[in-house]
Amino acid sequence: MVVVESMLNLSTTVTLLGAFLLLLVLYRLSCDSKSQKEGKEPPGPKPLPLLGNLLTLDLKRPFDTLCELSRNYGNVFQVFLGPKKVVVLAGHKTVKEALVNFADEFGERDISPSFRIITDGHGILFSNGENWREMRRFALSNLRDFGMGKRGSEEKIIEEIHYLKGEFDKFEGKPFDTTQPVNYAVSNIISSIVYGSRFEYTDPRFTEMVDRANENVRVSGSPSMMLYNIFPWLGPFLNSKRIIVRNLLKNKAEMTRLITELLETLNPHERRGFVDSFLIRKQSDEQSCKKDSYFHQENLLLTVGNLFAAGTDTTGTTLRWGLMLMAKYPHIQDRVHEEIDRVIGGRQPAVEDRKKLPYTDAVIHETQRLANIVPMNLPHKTSCDVHFNGYFIKKGTTVIPLLTSVLKDPSEWEKPNSFYPEHFLDEKGQFVKRDAFMPFSAGRRVCLGESLARMELFLFFTSLLQSYRFTTPPGVSGDDLDLKGIVGITLNPSPHKLCAIRRS
Template sequence: MAIVESLLQFPSTGTLLGALLLLLVLYLLSSQSKSQKERKEPPGPKPLPLVGNLLTLDLTRPFDTFFELSKNYGNIFQVFLGPKKTVVLVGYKTIKEALVNYAEEFGDREIAPSFRITNGKNGIIFSNGENWKEMRRFALSNLRDFGMGKRGSEEKIIEEIQYLKGEFDKFEGKAFDTTQPVNYAVSNIISSIVYGSRFKYTDPEFTQMVDRANENLRAGGSTSVMLCNIFPWLGLFLKNKKNVLNNILQNRQQMMKLINALQETLNPHDSRGFVDSFLIRKQNDEKSGKKDSYFHQDNLMLSVSNLFVAGTDTTGTTLRWGLMLMAKYPHIQDRVQEEIDRVIGGRQPVVEDRKKLPYTDAVIHETQRLANIVPMNLPHVTSCDVTFNGYFIKKGTTIVPLLTSVLKDPSEWEKPNSFYPEHFLDEKGQFVKRDAFMPFSAGRRVCVGESLARMELFLFFTSLLQCYRFTTPPGVSGDELDLKGVVGLTLNPSPHKLCAIRRS
């Protein structure tokens, strides 16, 4: 009887199991709630099925929309470009913390379908992992060996400036488009480092190669290519994509021809440029039987292409912005030329003059800031799960470090949307560095050729302003030179012509 009473008091097996299941469910719900709290995702506008937030974006200038969205959602927010989640980082402090303090987590490159087709996993710009590390390390080492940031490059630039002046003089003060002569001149600097020699501006193979690369950069940032990257099946219908691929094919054929010519005259003991150094390293790896070497034909082609395109467009575009801004703001051009005349006179400007020309240096920096030529940066992707500033971001998420929000951060710049060289001058008129000056990006993916670009911009700009007065064509007001720019992979000045009038 006592046993029976004990059994009656003890819960049945079914009741016990039910209680255990209830406790388990409560535990799981509690854990999930805690997990969700710990893994809070960035806020953002509610996406629609399939199209995501595309209908709320200005696809011709998405960086402007992102900047506006940050006013509602903060410095870290997410949008859906079609079905793909993208996290946008806004403002100097946020982007610096991500790219510098979380360099590993945010350091990989997003490789969109259009770039995956043309690059695979090779080269410098659109690669990741060990391949990227090896190619970037080799590129930096060789660019330094062949004069990047040194006197060797200075001499090359000064020589090229004379050729560019000759092109400007052909117009005899009449209005012309600066795009091609400036791009050819700047391209010759990186060509002399990569191939070991410059090209004549009359060489059709050289000029076509530069023109095709610039056309691709404009098309690569177009709305149609952006949509093609979001919905790859659209590529079947886009003429734009076919033109891009055709340009790439033609340029690679031309580069292969140049590389083969260097291969035929290669001297392992006398490297003429980057290509020679790569070929020598490739031969050495083959002779030693090294397996899985990164020094192969595809990496050579893509690395040369990356250096050629990036070394031409970014500097050439910034220089053209600078000349246009001088025509738009003649009072600033007056001050630049007064300083150059007073400090340098008629001799050739050299890099050492930079510290003696604070106003001119400030104008160059302000041009880079306002021109804002890579407003969205090139997208990154998270290499692992990361919790950043309280938000959980999953591995493989596309990251847009919005560089325009750094260069025009209202908390960092007194007049973020105006051309104001005083941003880089102290009360005594001396040049001051600004932490939020980040046109070359930051962290692991900072521009490989930054020191070369800085040297080029200073020498080209100073030498041209020393010799020429840049004005709008007769009957055209400076107000008609707009600062909106034309969007591609880089932000180019709107089409315009200038007069380069020789100064007496």
């Protein structure tokens, strides 16, 4: 009897599975028929049932696989991540046309399950519609008021550089990991703009917030979270999801405490930072009984969290790439030292020195290009049906503007896979802008902190190279420094140590 029941259960399971697969095939056929009527879909590799093209992708470095696929299928093609269709845009001309000339059509953010955990549609980075417009507009306006990219920011950065040098000096030229001191220094810039004050590197509230935010950036882009985005039912079995949720809850609790402290001493006539501006606007909307206001506690927490994480990880990661590249290529570091010594000497570098330091500026730009820290961009989504480059892309389709294919486009860069500062220099050694330089993305979703990041990178990099020579540890050669990096949402340098030796 037990054997009979088992056979019946097995038969039922097989029947249901067969029916599901049949329905899936019929659904795909009906979609294909409908798509043919609407227009030609982008080409792409043939997907497997349920899995799509997952077996084709290297989940540890999916952007490399997508670049390879673009060579076979062109600059607009589609892949299936499980049952989900994703359109990939590759190459400088294609990505720029989509993000700039079709800014509205490709301007929505695709909010995958892992990003929904982080923001639930609030904040700036992972929101859409009126909430996104209101939060981005308010953030841009107020961040500028507090000196983002202006003289006020320059003073904050220069002050922070002295603290960072103090941290480097503690190692007395011995090997150390640059990750935490660099991230703390960069995070203090956005913290001073958001909260109105910097933190000590010994303050555990601050350091733990930075470390947790950076861990979430790394874990959110891991292969396991990529699988979670495709098959959300895997969530309960994934430790990576538990890490993200734990870090989010702890950081949200700490930010709530910081905001409460600011609220208790809030003076509407003397705003100290972005949080004060938000709290004043929130109180105003509450007093006027404004319905459907976007200025509520959840948006405040998520917007501050977005600014804190994005303002730390991207710039800190790029700066660490730059220092590592100097140790890897000492002959390039020699030229940077020579230019800084000749033009600036011993005084503090300033933003206005950028035009007088073309080679140093070229090195910074080439670092951003080769480091390629957001290789897949953040995913976009079409806001409507769109005909693009001869293909029909349906409303609501996830779109990946492949930034690595722009920053390493062989038709735009002489040596796309090499560290070659001459990409940004003319025959006279003067700095030249390049249209394919797009590390901050473009269009409606361009990084809102671009001006601040550019200022930070120049001042931190120039000041550190003025004071130190960066070398590999004894017994380690430049060839041992890996340029592949560690993949998360951003591409971080592989674990390494450097020696920061004071220059006389």
